[in-house]
Amino acid sequence: MVTLSGVIQSLLTGTLVGGYYGLFALGLSMSWGVLDIINMSYFPFAVLSAYIAYATMTIMGLDPFISLLFSIPSFFITGILMQLFFNKFRIDIFRSLIVTFALLVVVENALVYTWTADVRRAPVGLLGSSIFIDSLYVPIGELVAFFIGVAIVIINIAIFKKTRLGLALRAISENREASAMWGVNYSRIALIVGGVSMCYVAIAGLFIAIFFPFTPSQGNLFIGRIFAVTIFGGLGSVTGAFIAGIILGVAESVAATLFAPSWSPLVAFLLLLIILVVKPSGLTWR
């Protein structure tokens, strides 16, 4: 028998966990929506970020968030280099799947070579605990991920609405050729988007180290869900991806509480199908 507090708890944790799904999907959504690059390599790169966080905590004895000082700049540069490659060889959306899947295999194998396939668990301290309010609990790590996601969405909205870069991004995602006629330099903008998308991947990957024991292939567990969130949210829509993540997280959590955890994927993906039938463009908030 499920109680009211059980339902409220599932809504709460579903929102927070869904926020993390949204955060994880931001990079893919930007890359796919704006650049027409479906970048499968984001998943092992997220795990690489987790290993950087793990090393920061266990070898250097520092706070996991310090690892972002290493991972964000290096991921930004990596994103730019990847985009340079995509631009040079004119990689279109379909070939991007193949090229980045190959990259996924390469990065994952590099992780196995460097760290072995062994399970790693980072000592996360307070981030692994909860705040208790009466019978409800609020997991701190998930709460932090949620608010970081919110902050990124707000910054993105501001950039999209208030800056020339945002205007150029909107123009490119609407019509790349037409935007070029109006003087938008696609190649340069694409480098920035590629770099920034990888920064989002670095941030999402940090939380893999905080939430889970992990191995080099941990990122693959998220592929289905993150693709669903990205499509559901509307390609290129950071706000849409984040909200889609929350909806998916809540759907999974409530289904698990009311029915059974094994129903979670069914309910979540059924919801995705219904929304795509009703509104094929997804949520598309920009």
Add this chain to the structure above:
Amino acid sequence: MEEKKREAATANRITRRKAISSAVAAGAVVGVGIVAGLGGYFAGAASGGRAETITQKETVTVGGQTVTVGGQTVTVTNTVTQPTTVTATVTGTTGPAKPVVIGYTLPKTGGFAANGVIHDIADEIAIRRINETGGFLGRPVERLVYDDRSDISQIPPLYERLITQDQVDLIVGPYATPFIAAAMPVAEKYRKVYIFDSYTLPKQATYEFAFSSWATGYNTDIEWPTLLFEALQNSAGKLPKSLVVVHNTHPGATFVASGVPKVADSFGIEVLDVIRYELGTTDFLPIATRLKELKPEFVFQGGLVLDESNLKKALDKAGFIPYGHSSLWPAVGAVLGLGPLGEGLISQSVFERHIPFTQDAEARYFVRNYEKRAQEAGLAYWKADTQSGTSYAMFQILREGVRGSGSLNDEDIGNWLKRNTVDTIFGELRFDGPNNYGPMKTWIAQIQNGEQIVVWPPDYAKPGSKLLYPSPLAKGY
């Protein structure tokens, strides 16, 4: 010895001359290439006297002349491709015996790789031991291992390739139940003796020559929960009043979990719920929330690898820790990484690195060498335990089968195993029951003071240990 080497060298020189003569007859220019090829071939293959027929196509470039045509300077090259057949008899001393090759796959990448690396190291030690003790029938033993990438669709074609193209002498199973199940029809098709180490569906292992090194027993679904509740009753002195079964959709976990309600009922334990979750679940908070609502005294989890660690962490976040928590096949390193939160987790074990297991000399050899190698490989959890132990025992069984039957013939080995008892690092194993399963030899282990030890039954428990229940960490009731 020196004289024999000289004889062999002389034999090689004569053979080369013969080869050169034959090649010259085939054509002067082409012959140059043939001599080089054959010289290398014979040098690498000097063994007993034999006749070899080699047919190969040689591409030879002739010319390189520069001519002037119509005012332009052109470099002309002529290419000749000619098949040449040469028959030569090679004589010499007998070299090292041809190795016996054992082929199989392991998940070196992908979702199962964390345990795959453990099996890889244990197998390496097992093969080393076999070779140190005379190999198979006087021949050295090698393994040919392909990475199945934790992808079940790779298993049948890779095993087909091992048997038909690589023509390995023997095969063993890959790692993990679904993969072992996927290779079994291939083994059956070619009538290969098929020994495997981590299979949890004994009722489906119907192939005549299938043998499990993990002695789960044929009725694990009943025998394992029975042993668990007996341990709680007799070793801890207390049974839980209620429990919840939480299991994933892995067929082995589903099979074992399916027997729990019936057995629990026979011990007077109320089963409050059976919660099923998808394999690959990462978010365990909904399950933790549900358990917090139900407040069972005991959680029976049918999970594997990281599930137990993830559920324990989620339970801690939810503010509920049950009095008892058992699992099936956790990644021990991940549980130990939880620190105090991992303490008290109960699981299955066939081998741990303590007495009575280490009273066996070969078990000590295995522990010493495995742990050294695992540390060199950089494994965070490097201690010998069930995962590595079953892998090592798999090769022990194969070794005894070959030596006992005196044959490399698969059916001979299989038939010998069915009739005999095999001594392994976790005791004597028999294969005389249904589907070649003997009695269950899987024991109750528990994380105590940062180490996994066997606590039940007394014959296999670490001396002086007992099952700790209820957990002092329990909270949220």
